[in-house]
Amino acid sequence: MVEKRTLIFVTLAVVVWASLASVFAGYYYLQFENSSKQLEEAQNSLSKSASSYDKATNKYNTLLGEYAELYGNYSYYTGDNYTEFLKPFKKLIDKLAENYATLLLTHEDLNKTYLELLGKYETLNQQNNVTKQEFENLLNRYYNLFSLLALKELEKAISESVKLSVNICINYSDRIEWYNETQVPAGTTLFEATKKIANITYTYYPLLEPGHILIDSINEKAAYTDPSYTCGYSWIWYYWDESNGRWVVGPVGCDAWHLRDGGIYKWNYEKWTWP
């Protein structure tokens, strides 16, 4: 016969074990629910990305086909005056603007490039004679902008499911600020990321390529050029080269440099002299 006291304590031990087992079951149930929810969200976001990607590639292929048609006609043309190609070219620009309207509206730098192209076209349209060289320049400018817009559109599709974490340093020469683990969508350029973390002013240079933007000031610290043009201070950007363990000066404009996940970037307020 089991003693009453022993029975009580065995019961207590069972209660402890059962309660702990229940809360653990509850914990794993909640974890499972959360994971299922996250998985569903990830799947939805991937489907959305896939659908956006499809749309973007379709758009790209259609516009590329139309560009190729015009380029073919231009290549086989033997005359001296290329004015007759301006009309189909205008159609091409209009279609480009129509297809990438949102991007042009949200990306000031791309919009400026587009307006520059439109301006070039208008200038040529006023002329009675358009040379091969002039039209070729126009086509090249169009193709560059088209490629950039298509790339942006594809990045936008990816950014719906991919987020990047980057580290940005701003060296004001008298102090340094770090913006660690800044979350940005995939496809973000250094210019866009800098705009996100600081107040900046900048100038758009149509002739600079790739990337048309130079930063004039970051958080009120402005670049400066001596009136003699022999020295001054500028905002120069660098990226951290992990394999060689050193800072590398940005090879292109900040609006053309796409950030990578875990990348480290630096804005340096630097003195320069000329010559």
Added chain:
Amino acid sequence: MNTSKLASLITLTALCIAIQLAPRPPNVEFTSFITFIVGLTQGTIMGALFGAFVMFVNGFLSPWGFSGLNMPFQMVGMAIVGFSGGIYRKFTHNELKPTQFCLETAILGGFIALIYDIITNIGVGIQFILSGTPPMLAIFSALAYGAFFSAVHVSSNSIVFGVLFVPFMKILNGLKIGETSWLKKEPLYS
């Protein structure tokens, strides 16, 4: 309450708070053991008051930060621990074998830790409710997410109770001040 009893209570309170505030792994504690002993030696009411008071002070000084809304739940939880000590005194006797007694106290330690955790986790659940979570989900989440901490607490308390109870009983039996309080009737387990 005589002076010697008061002195022993004050000493235990200080000891308890010092251990409670000392750096230690989360949920490994000696407070419930000491509170239980106070309940055992001084009775249910004194044990409950002692437990509530220690958690009140701990709520302000804890290295984990101010307890806030959870403090009343911690006080109630520890008061129950002290109260149970007083009740257990009525059932301790010398006929038990040492192994059985150790096992018993270990189970008791685990059970007390479980009750304390359920009460404090409900306190956390109420905070979730106040921040807008539906009541059932809030309580369920608080209990579920506290599972690992509860497991650590129950295990450590079982070990503390199982290992320390018998030596403590022997020490308390040998103390002269016990003659006026906990040794008035029969000695503690020895």
